[in-house]
Amino acid sequence: MSNRRSGLTPGLVKKLWLVFVLVIILMGASYVLITGYFANKFNQATAQRVNAQVAHHLIEEKFQDSSPFLEDGSPNKALFADLMHDMMAVNRSIEVYLLSENGEILYSVVLDHSDNAPSKYVSLGPVKSFISSNGEEFILGDDPRNPGTQKIFSAAPFQIDGQKGYIYIILAGKEFQSISKNLMEQYFIKLGVGATVITMLFALLIGLISIWFITKHLRLIIQTVQKFREGDLQARIENPEKSNIKGFALAFNEMADTIVGNIEKLKSVDTLRKELIANVSHDLRTPLAVLKGYVETLQIKKDDLTEEAKEEYLQTLNSNIDKLTVLVDQLFEYSKLEAEQITPEKEPFSITELSHDLVAKFQLIAEQKGVEIGLEHEDENNLVYADVGLVERALQNLLENAIKYTDPGGKVTFAICRKEDDIEIKITDTGRGIPINEQPYIFDRYKQVSTESGKQGYGLGLAIVKKILDLHDTRITVLSRPKEGSSFRFSLPAL
């Protein structure tokens, strides 16, 4: 799959590969080094174990010859010359040393004497450990010809005429070393090349598989994001819980939901705005047309009209101007509330007093319509904490509606009641009621319940009430039965 199609940036894949190749090179190098180190150790341990008894045999053999290493305390030169001869025939890489009891080198048999400053002593610690382990343990001892370095050796103690000492044989002498070095280098080159080729092949395979696995979920997510970007708003990452980048998958799905939600909201706001403009223009046009008609009639017929007819025309004009004023006021108020330009200025005030004032204010209108209006509250003076102006506006709208939608002979009741920390306010009427299926929508702006009696308002009154109560973090509820009446109620925090 190409990176372009999978949506993964080439940079990311390059980085993953780079890290991978680095890891493989490091692994290869450590493998070669570790193998080399242990192969070397293994070689030395084998050589030492095989030749562990060489020193011992040498002593035994030379004793049998009954010609000791030491004669009157000094090395038997003839014997050692003989030894040198044997060595050259058998193994040129060993070096034989005759050590005193305290490790001093008394004599040495080496093929090549080219060293500048060979040591005069050999530390006896490793020699004693070697002897006590009977050559079973892998121990390195001092190399007298290369002070500071250590080599595999064989050693055995002897005692001649009361004089003690050791035969100390370096098993991997200079000769051995140079051959071993040469072979090792060749071996390393072969091992290095072989290991690199094999590990590279494996790396390629494992790399392809693991990068595919690592990026599998990432690719799926990127594909979904691309689908979403290309307009498929339903595109979501499937089983985000199972993704190995779960947090990201969940966040993307949530983000997509939010975006889709916001788009829906914007769409509905847009639809409502269009509806609002259509309704407003319609509502403005009707009274304006009426006004224009009457004014024109007055202009044309002003001399033919009786005083009574003129008065009637003027009254009609006046009531249409009132309607327009109400509509413009409501629209202005609603748009301010919706644009959140109004912040409630809360203060303690007496809701009981406010209810008295409002009932008194609406008394006349109710009486004119033949509707009774009453107030119910317990005797106490209830204080609430709210914006008095806004609450008054909301109550006015509710009372207006109650009177408006109640037929003569009906009753409107304004009730106040304390409920724990709140004051409940209830406006009930015995009017025409609201059809059950329309009840959920009456608080939407421009929502008017379809009635046979025609339109009696602009559908903004309850929308304003709801906005005002939203600002007070409280909700209004309605209980209503067609032909029996309605009851609107809400609560405000008591003091």
Ligand code: ADP
């Ligand atoms: P309007 O200006 O039309 O009264 P509102 O927003 O105040 O607009 O009310 C929306 C609709 O709810 C009204 O058209 C009316 O049908 C219905 N309604 C409101 N209050 C009452 C009530 N007390 N009784 C019956 N119907 C009501």
